[in-house]
Amino acid sequence: MNALADQKLGAADIAALIRREISKGSLQLHDRLPPERVLSETYGAARGTIRKALTHLEKEGFVETRAGSGTYVVHKPDETSTNAIRNATPLELMDTRFALEPHICRLAVLHGRHADFDRMEDLCNRMEECLDDPVAFSEADTDFHRALAECTRNGLLIWILDQIANVRSEDDWTRMRHLTLDSRTIGIYNVQHRQILNAVRTREPERAANIMKEHLETARLSLTRASET
Amino acid sequence: MNALADQKLGAADIAALIRREISKGSLQLHDRLPPERVLSETYGAARGTIRKALTHLEKEGFVETRAGSGTYVVHKPDETSTNAIRNATPLELMDTRFALEPHICRLAVLHGRHADFDRMEDLCNRMEECLDDPVAFSEADTDFHRALAECTRNGLLIWILDQIANVRSEDDWTRMRHLTLDSRTIGIYNVQHRQILNAVRTREPERAANIMKEHLETARLSLTRASET
DNA sequence: AGGCTCTGGTATATTATTGGTTCAAAATCG
DNA sequence: CGATTTTGAACCAATAATATACCAGAGCCT
Numbered sequence: 056m057n058a059l060a061d062q063k064l065g066a067a068d069i070a071a072l073i074r075r076e077i078s079k080g081s082l083q084l085h086d087r088l089p090p091e092r093v094l095s096e097t098y099g100a101a102r103g104t105i106r107k108a109l110t111h112l113e114k115e116g117f118v119e120t121r122a123g124s125g126t127y128v129v130h131k132p133d134e135t136s137t138n139a140i141r142n143a144t145p146l147e148l149m150d151t152r153f154a155l156e157p158h159i160c161r162l163a164v165l166h167g168r169h170a171d172f173d174r175m176e177d178l179c180n181r182m183e184e185c186l187d188d189p190v191a192f193s194e195a196d197t198d199f200h201r202a203l204a205e206c207t208r209n210g211l212l213i214w215i216l217d218q219i220a221n222v223r224s225e226d227d228w229t230r231m232r233h234l235t236l237d238s239r240t241i242g243i244y245n246v247q248h249r250q251i252l253n254a255v256r257t258r259e260p261e262r263a264a265n266i267m268k269e270h271l272e273t274a275r276l277s278l279t280r281a282s283e284t
Numbered sequence: 285m286n287a288l289a290d291q292k293l294g295a296a297d298i299a300a301l302i303r304r305e306i307s308k309g310s311l312q313l314h315d316r317l318p319p320e321r322v323l324s325e326t327y328g329a330a331r332g333t334i335r336k337a338l339t340h341l342e343k344e345g346f347v348e349t350r351a352g353s354g355t356y357v358v359h360k361p362d363e364t365s366t367n368a369i370r371n372a373t374p375l376e377l378m379d380t381r382f383a384l385e386p387h388i389c390r391l392a393v394l395h396g397r398h399a400d401f402d403r404m405e406d407l408c409n410r411m412e413e414c415l416d417d418p419v420a421f422s423e424a425d426t427d428f429h430r431a432l433a434e435c436t437r438n439g440l441l442i443w444i445l446d447q448i449a450n451v452r453s454e455d456d457w458t459r460m461r462h463l464t465l466d467s468r469t470i471g472i473y474n475v476q477h478r479q480i481l482n483a484v485r486t487r488e489p490e491r492a493a494n495i496m497k498e499h500l501e502t503a504r505l506s507l508t509r510a511s512e513t
Numbered sequence: 514a515g516g517c518t519c520t521g522g523t524a525t526a527t528t529a530t531t532g533g534t535t536c537a538a539a540a541t542c543g
Numbered sequence: 544c545g546a547t548t549t550t551g552a553a554c555c556a557a558t559a560a561t562a563t564a565c566c567a568g569a570g571c572c573t
Contacts, residue, residue: 063529063530063560065316065354065530065559065560066559066560067314067315067316067353067354067356068315068316070314071312071314071315071316074314075312090519090520090521091520091521092519092520092521100560100561101560101561101562102561102562103559103560103561103562104559104560104561106521106522107559107560109521120521120522121520121521121568121569122520122521122522122567122568122569123519123520123521123522123567123568123569123570124519124520124521124568124569124570125519125520125521125569126520126521142439143439143440147438147439147440147441148440150387150391150436150438150440150441151438151440151441151444153387154383154384154386154387154388154391154441155383155384157383158379158382158383159383162379162383207379209376209379209380210371210372210376211372211376211377211379211380211448211451212376212379212380212383215380215444215447217308217309218444219440221309222440294548294549295548295549319530319531319532320531320532321530321531321532329549329550330549330550330551331550331551331552332548332549332550332551333548333549333550335532335533336548336549338532349532350531350532350557350558351531351532351533351556351557351558352530352531352532352533352556352557352558352559353530353531353532353557353558353559354530354531354532354558354559355531355532
């Protein structure tokens with residue numbers, strides 16, 4: 056997700072990737088990492104580069120390496136990214152968004168300011184340039200929903216939405232989600248985003264909430280449609 | 285990505301964007317930023333401009349740059365996100381519950397089972413024995429709302445509600461909350477809890493949601509009433 | 514025990530990449 | 544207009560990355 060797709064990976068990048076695997080729990084305590092020569096292939100980097108990454112991780116205490124044997128994980132997974140949030144299914148996530156986002160619309164009407172709306176306008180524009188770029192659209196889409204949450208001035212709500220966004224970004228079904236994003240679907244979303252923004256701007260809480268429900272319903276439909284294929 | 289059609293970005297704008305990426309968590313501790321030459325392309329600015337932005341960020345302590353290597357995040361761990369939950373105000377919390385719990389009622393109607401309802405019934409009984417014991421009541425009350433969330437079978441929602449419950453327990457205003465809990469108020473809550481349980485049992489989603497809203501409204505009132513004294 | 518293979522550890526010469534610097538032209542803004 | 548910022552380009556020095564070869568310990572099998 057870091058900016059560019061297939062950029063060449065440096066030692067620091069690889070260290071970051073592995074560090075995240077460990078924090079996330081995909082690599083658990085005492086697991087052995089693949090041999091350096093294999094990692095070198097999977098990450099498309101020379102062995103020396105992998106080596107530097109591992110040395111770095113060892114100094115940080117994430118990993119321990121035993122000559123002739125392998126390198127092993129020595130770190131408990133990060134507490135903050137708990138199982139509940141990692142194992143959330145797409146449907147659980149949709150239900151949660153159904154709970155939160157319509158009400159966020161209402162609160163945004165109450166507490167949103169002009170600067171917020173201008174920012175959301177920018178994001179709408181950006182999304183409308185992304186009809187054929189699902190990845191860029193997704194990014195802007197996430198930002199839009201976060202900007203909406205920021206309107207509420209409610210740190211707790213924003214935090215919760217961020218957690219949810221993390222679920223969305225780290226997942227296999229992010230890929231699946233991108234598949235459902237043909238230019239027609241993106242077009243529909245764009246219209247709905249505009250409508251939401253307008254309703255918030257004109258201070259119509261229930262209308263904004265209802266359009267948001269509609270928006271989420273659209274998203275849920277394309278989700279179930281995708282999982283049937 | 286998004287560069288081409290965007291308006292022109294100055295050094296300050298770019299610094300702000302990157303700062304945002306760091307605060308949001310997309311760029312974590314020890315991550316290496318893309319090379320200046322790449323950033324210059326993605327942000328549609330000259331390298332010198334990027335350079336200024338980075339120099340600025342370095343002075344602010346967000347980033348550290350090593351010649352020949354790259355520029356790295358030194359994560360000033362973001363206070364707002366980790367403490368968002370601890371610093372939540374009572375009103376923020378009420379708004380969040382207003383978003384979540386009515387919809388949780390609807391989902392509970394969909395997915396709740398007899399065993400769940402029996403458990404909630406027990407908790408209602410327990411609460412009704414607590415007319416004069418605010419602390420014990422609060423405990424059972426928290427359990428009741430969690431049991432309701434468990435009906436949804438949605439791990440993500442349950443997790444979120446648990447986080448919120450943690451906010452509630454750790455706070456000074458827990459004490460304040462106990463003050464508002466005279467036996468009359470507890471009595472009202474008990475009636476509302478019963479009504480919610482019944483509506484969920486008889487599978488009336490909107491009725492359950494509406495009573496929950498009423499319930500939260502009652503709680504919010506006694507909260508504001510308490511903070512005025 | 515002996516032999517084989519897989520593992521990390523080390524060394525090195527070469528190439529590629531990155532930040533650091535400078536400068537003059539162009540663009541922007543008050 | 545004048546002041547400031549941005550641009551684009553070139554070049555430098557520091558560092559990282561690659562490719563290759565060889566070593567030594569661990570583990571497994573006969």
